[in-house]
Amino acid sequence: MSRVSSFNTQNQFNNDYMATLSRNNDGSYNIKVVEKTEEEKENFKRTVKNATLQDKLKAILLSHGVEVGFLEDGDTENGRYSTLNAEKNANGLYNLIRIKDGYNGDKALAEETGHFIVGAMGQDPLVQRLVENMTEEVQKEVFGEEYETRDMGTSPQRECAGVLVGRALERNYNLGNFGSLINRIITKAKSIFYSITGNEVKKAIADS
Numbered sequence: 235m236s237r238v239s240s241f242n243t244q245n246q247f248n249n250d251y252m253a254t255l256s257r258n259n260d261g262s263y264n265i266k267v268v269e270k271t272e273e274e275k276e277n278f279k280r281t282v283k284n285a286t287l288q289d290k291l292k293a294i295l296l297s298h299g300v301e302v303g304f305l306e307d308g309d310t311e312n313g314r315y316s317t318l319n320a321e322k323n324a325n326g327l328y329n330l331i332r333i334k335d336g337y338n339g340d341k342a343l344a345e346e347t348g349h350f351i352v353g354a355m356g357q358d359p360l361v362q363r364l365v366e367n368m369t370e371e372v373q374k375e376v377f378g379e380e381y382e383t384r385d386m387g388t389s390p391q392r393e394c395a396g397v398l399v400g401r402a403l404e405r406n407y408n409l410g411n412f413g414s415l416i417n418r419i420i421t422k423a424k425s426i427f428y429s430i431t432g433n434e435v436k437k438a439i440a441d442s
Contacts, residue, residue: 238265238278254278257318287442288320291327294438295354298429304353313387314396315353321439326350327427328435333403334424335432341404348400351423352392360419361395364412368394 241253252270254277255263268274292302305323308315315323326346332338333347355361368391374381376394386393401407402416409416 241267252278255281257281283442284317284320287324287438288317290438290442291320291324291435294327294430294434298427300354300426300430301357304356308353313389314349314393320442322346323350324435324439327430328432328439330423330427331430331432331435334427344403345397345400347403348398349393349396351399351419352396355419355423355426356392358419358422360415360422364398364415364419365389365391365395367412368392368398 238253238255242248245251245253248270250270251267252274253265253267254274256266257263288305292305295302295305305315307313308319309317323346325343326348327350329340329343329347330350332340352361352365356365368376370390373386373390373394376397377384384393398409398412399416399419402409402413402420
């Protein structure tokens with residue numbers, strides 16, 4: 235990032251050209267020089283914002299003893315938890331903190347929160363049991379007509395599990411045989427993230 239910033243502030247051609255970052259499928263970046271347009275400037279600004287926010291989220295989680303492997307794996311897979319989705323990751327965490335603190339969560343963010351819980355607790359036996367039970371039959375029941383067109387990412391079972399946890403947070407969906415298991419997952423998530431404050435997450439979003 236420093237090499238890109240150096241070019242954009244010191245290079246003699248920076249009135250017409252700019253250095254930017256292109257993201258590879260494995261989550262790594264390449265530096266490239268492009269014509270300086272408003273579109274390229276906005277794209278670069280968004281890339282820096284997402285990378286900064288993702289790093290801040292990792293720092294928050296690590297400082298409270300929460301593993302961040304799911305975020306790093308997300309970059310490798312170019313999937314749901316990747317740096318490209320840093321804002322969704324942050325919103326999911328913030329909404330979880332509000333629920334943990336006794337507030338009603340934002341229903342519009344319930345699904346993102348569900349996915350965040352499933353990702354962050356991916357190695358937890360309860361979550362693993364839920365994911366393993368998300369058979370193709372269950373997926374079709376959960377998604378209905380959307381099943382044929384929805385982007386399931388690299389793990390349809392994990393995607394389905396995240397959606398169900400999100401629906402449980404909305405409290406307006408019959409979870410059937412999975413209700414007890416999902417409620418145990420949510421209760422455990424609240425305890426895992428107990429020490430994280432909403433202000434920490436809000437500050438990370440504002441400073442990115």
